[in-house]
Amino acid sequence: MRLHITLDDATVAALDARVGPRRRSAFVTAAVRRALEDDERWAALEASVGAAQDVPHEWDDDPAGWVRAQRAEPRRTG
Numbered sequence: 001m002r003l004h005i006t007l008d009d010a011t012v013a014a015l016d017a018r019v020g021p022r023r024r025s026a027f028v029t030a031a032v033r034r035a036l037e038d039d040e041r042w043a044a045l046e047a048s049v050g051a052a053q054d055v056p057h058e059w060d061d062d063p064a065g066w067v068r069a070q071r072a073e074p075r076r077t078g
Helices: 009-019 021-048 063-072
Strands: none
Touching: 009 021
């Protein structure tokens, strides 16, 4: 589909220097796709805020001590 967009001269010059005038559409398409994917991820993150229950963990009082204890345990093999 054709789409009419407007970019300032400096942006077009930077785009052409990066990809050349014959690769503009492909570059813009990839950039828009990435931006849409990023936006979808942020929306999912924002929607999940508060979904996890705030329950106590065994490491809450002393996280560094808990890590040391985990490291001191013998390694488990599969």
